[in-house]
Amino acid sequence: MPKVFLVKRRNPGVSARSWDELPDEKRADTYIPVSLGCLLHDPPEDCRSDGGSSSNGSGGGGGSSSSSSSSSGEPGSAESSLSPRAPECETPEPHHAVSPDGHLAAKQHPVARSKIKFTTGTCGDSVIHSCELCGKNFHLQRMLNRHLKCHNQVKRHLCTFCGKGFNDTFDLKRHVRTHTGIRPYKCDVCNKAFTQRCSLESHLKKIHGVQQQYAYKQRRDKLYVCEDCGYTGPTQEDLYLHVNSAHPGSTFLKKTSKKLAALLQNKLTSTHQEGITLSEEEERK
DNA sequence: CTCTGCCGCGAAACCTAC
DNA sequence: GTAGGTTTCGCGGCAGAG
Numbered sequence: 001m002p003k004v005f006l007v008k009r010r011n012p013g014v015s016a017r018s019w020d021e022l023p024d025e026k027r028a029d030t031y032i033p034v035s036l037g038c039l040l041h042d043p044p045e046d047c048r049s050d051g052g053s054s055s056n057g058s059g060g061g062g063g064s065s066s067s068s069s070s071s072s073g074e075p076g077s078a079e080s081s082l083s084p085r086a087p088e089c090e091t092p093e094p095h096h097a098v099s100p101d102g103h104l105a106a107k108q109h110p111v112a113r114s115k116i117k118f119t120t121g122t123c124g125d126s127v128i129h130s131c132e133l134c135g136k137n138f139h140l141q142r143m144l145n146r147h148l149k150c151h152n153q154v155k156r157h158l159c160t161f162c163g164k165g166f167n168d169t170f171d172l173k174r175h176v177r178t179h180t181g182i183r184p185y186k187c188d189v190c191n192k193a194f195t196q197r198c199s200l201e202s203h204l205k206k207i208h209g210v211q212q213q214y215a216y217k218q219r220r221d222k223l224y225v226c227e228d229c230g231y232t233g234p235t236q237e238d239l240y241l242h243v244n245s246a247h248p249g250s251t252f253l254k255k256t257s258k259k260l261a262a263l264l265q266n267k268l269t270s271t272h273q274e275g276i277t278l279s280e281e282e283e284r285k
Numbered sequence: 286c287t288c289t290g291c292c293g294c295g296a297a298a299c300c301t302a303c
Numbered sequence: 304g305t306a307g308g309t310t311t312c313g314c315g316g317c318a319g320a321g
Binding site for chain 1: 286287288292293294295
């Protein structure tokens, strides 16, 4: 990645990974407090409902980014005023929870990183729905609705390990891998493993010179990952069978839609039956 | 039709070798 | 200090579930 993008001011002499030990005024101006204290002390329903009081500011803006802040509506100023630093509820201690499979949680301190990206305010030609907060336009109302979540201080999906909040379940799921150490994407060449596909692809390209055969934004073959043990399978059925046998109490099984579960169970029993009839036939021989 | 989960992209922050 | 690789995550697009 070109260093030209690394334009954020850093707090001299202080590792960003110990920001949570510093008072806010000593942090970089792009710091977004984790507000874990609030998360831990406030009733969860407050933190998890949309439109509630402030909690986690990450993603809500308030920082500066050189890359994409341009174009209509002065998004930078809009977001800055929108998201002043949230009232602090600092985390003096990492939340040492234990994951369902016994991982000691939060060996690392929770990290409040400033990942503020400004939107450009442009989104195609047929612009209809406009965000009043940052000026970004959307061609569909539902896209605007979803976008509005990113301005919301309250994150609906909280990490059980460190308390960090996310707008998206997948973002949370992806984040949790940093605690569980599950790295589903393995390099075939050197066996190094990564938590995200793009990390693997970046590695393959830079280290091994392997160019991906996918077009821009083309979806890759889905990899089904067991978040309990890191097992990966090529199909959902494969993963279901694994979880069913290895982690019967897994939330994955509860979350799997009844329709799909029934489908897979049918398939499972039918293959089981096939196996029985085959063995019976072999016995007759 | 809306909501939600998943995806890929891009970028900031971090790490480490030199 | 610099360069380059890695980690992490914000967010728009898309597709499936409800």
